[in-house]
Amino acid sequence: MTQEEFFKKIIAHSKEYGFVFQSSEIYDGLSAVYDYAQNGVELKNNIKQYWWKSMVYMHENIVGIDSAIFMHPTTWKASGHIDAFNDPMIDNKDSKKRYRADVLMEEFLTKIEDKIEKEVEKAAKRFGETFNREMFISTNPRVVEYKTKHDSIKERFVKALTNNDLTDLKQLIVDCEIVCPISGTRNWTEVRQFNLMFSTQMGSLSEEASTIYLRPETAQGIFVNYLNVQKTGRMKIPFGIAQIGKAFRNEIVARQFLFRMKEFEQMEMQFFVRPGEELKWFEYWKEQRLNWHLSLGIPREKYKFHVHDKLAHYANAAVDIEFEFPFGFKEIEGIHSRTDFDLSSHQKFSGKKIQYFDPELNESYVPYVVETSIGVDRTFFSILGYAYNEEKLEDGTERVVLKIPPMLAPVKLAILPLINKDGLDELGHKVFSDLKYDFNCQYDEKDSIGKRYRRQDAIGTPFCITIDHDTLNDNTVTIRYRDTMKQERIDISRINEIISDKLSFKTFLK
Ligand code: GAP
Numbered sequence: 001m002t003q004e005e006f007f008k009k010i011i012a013h014s015k016e017y018g019f020v021f022q023s024s025e026i027y028d029g030l031s032a033v034y035d036y037a038q039n040g041v042e043l044k045n046n047i048k049q050y051w052w053k054s055m056v057y058m059h060e061n062i063v064g065i066d067s068a069i070f071m072h073p074t075t076w077k078a079s080g081h082i083d084a085f086n087d088p089m090i091d092n093k094d095s096k097k098r099y100r101a102d103v104l105m106e107e108f109l110t111k112i113e114d115k116i117e118k119e120v121e122k123a124a125k126r127f128g129e130t131f132n133r134e135m136f137i138s139t140n141p142r143v144v145e146y147k148t149k150h151d152s153i154k155e156r157f158v159k160a161l162t163n164n165d166l167t168d169l170k171q172l173i174v175d176c177e178i179v180c181p182i183s184g185t186r187n188w189t190e191v192r193q194f195n196l197m198f199s200t201q202m203g204s205l206s207e208e209a210s211t212i213y214l215r216p217e218t219a220q221g222i223f224v225n226y227l228n229v230q231k232t233g234r235m236k237i238p239f240g241i242a243q244i245g246k247a248f249r250n251e252i253v254a255r256q257f258l259f260r261m262k263e264f265e266q267m268e269m270q271f272f273v274r275p276g277e278e279l280k281w282f283e284y285w286k287e288q289r290l291n292w293h294l295s296l297g298i299p300r301e302k303y304k305f306h307v308h309d310k311l312a313h314y315a316n317a318a319v320d321i322e323f324e325f326p327f328g329f330k331e332i333e334g335i336h337s338r339t340d341f342d343l344s345s346h347q348k349f350s351g352k353k354i355q356y357f358d359p360e361l362n363e364s365y366v367p368y369v370v371e372t373s374i375g376v377d378r379t380f381f382s383i384l385g386y387a388y389n390e391e392k393l394e395d396g397t398e399r400v401v402l403k404i405p406p407m408l409a410p411v412k413l414a415i416l417p418l419i420n421k422d423g424l425d426e427l428g429h430k431v432f433s434d435l436k437y438d439f440n441c442q443y444d445e446k447d448s449i450g451k452r453y454r455r456q457d458a459i460g461t462p463f464c465i466t467i468d469h470d471t472l473n474d475n476t477v478t479i480r481y482r483d484t485m486k487q488e489r490i491d492i493s494r495i496n497e498i499i500s501d502k503l504s505f506k507t508f509l510k
Contacts, residue, residue, distance in 0.1 A: 007326035042410030062240035067221025078349035086193035092180035214248035265376035272367035314341030333374035402460030412439040420445040
């Protein structure tokens, strides 16, 4: 199966099994906006809960808040979003499609990197154990040619971005002979900057209405509350403030499913530290956050660190954790050392002193900040994609199973009476009633037991309980495990204990 086919399968499965729907689908949908369906919302809530617990409950010095989406418009002046939250866009005059110029260039560079990697793989196979990767890359004429080309284009690209040189960015696209994937032509407009923030009016027109913005990141809600939280929580540096919430960006590039949306959710944490200690904490959070991803059971090779070539003007270190999505390694989380830029800027624009008195140093300063910022939707996509498995079974049949970590699974337990008579259905309802306080359960009595197992596999339910005629005599049921399909006979009274143990957050968080 190609990556493209796999991508289509995930989207189709998400729709068929009630995870994700296109927004306003009956009106032909709204581009890059999605709704979470009955199973999707459960998975999404569980991801948020897992992050919240691992950040807020697991650290003595991190607290959470939930700030409003609407904020005073000066917030966005102070943060730099009004002046600089732009993407360089270019249109193809024939297809009338709009692209991010920097993404076109990045994709071009990735293609050259892929070519180098292919040559390396071929040679590694040819030479076997004696293969020396570094030596090959620095001496093989074809690879050297690719690499020289790659490095010189990359240098020019980074320079154009750093200097905001849109003319050279356009020229690079022309020089690299990049074509529009739709029209196949190189008939490009100039590159222009587009601000990504959505705006609206607050107040009626008769009053003095002012332009306000839908927040493009949740971080600013944390910065403007820094003083309130520090004082009311009597927080001592180093400490963190975490928040989960919606963010909005007028993204032009569509058709990337949950990867790039106009309305999405972020889980962000700002960690306030002493000036000069930020790079130590930056390293600490980099490792911590990678470990969080690995705790989901996804292997290390699915992740990469990507160190930023071009640092934002406020950052003195920045790294992305990238995940291997169906369209390649892309950012899932950003870790940024944001210096004192945000707090100092809010101090300047608000006229309020935003400082911390450090009793150990006996001095006041504007704290430095290390930020961890992860997208809920990209995490959802990564978990769903990794969990999706098509399996050939011993009896020759096939199944699609979502091997979602049990504590994140939308439905934890399905209760399945073998037939819906002879009192088995009543007993099933009773088991459901007993367990519903502790787990999200599903009662299902329609179709053959085999079909019901497949339905539960397809939504990732880790446990199925089957009630049969023996249950009426000896109070035992069959518990079936999703991943192994193994079945065990257990006493009804033990269901809760067995499942609770396997769903414990503690196991994963530790
Ligand atoms: N406060 C820092 C910040 O917002 P960012 O790299 O722009 O940094 C952080 O965004 C995370 O938010 C990304 O790593 C990604 O997971 C998620 N994200 C950003 N834009 C997104 C979009 N259009 N759709 C879905 N997720 C997005």
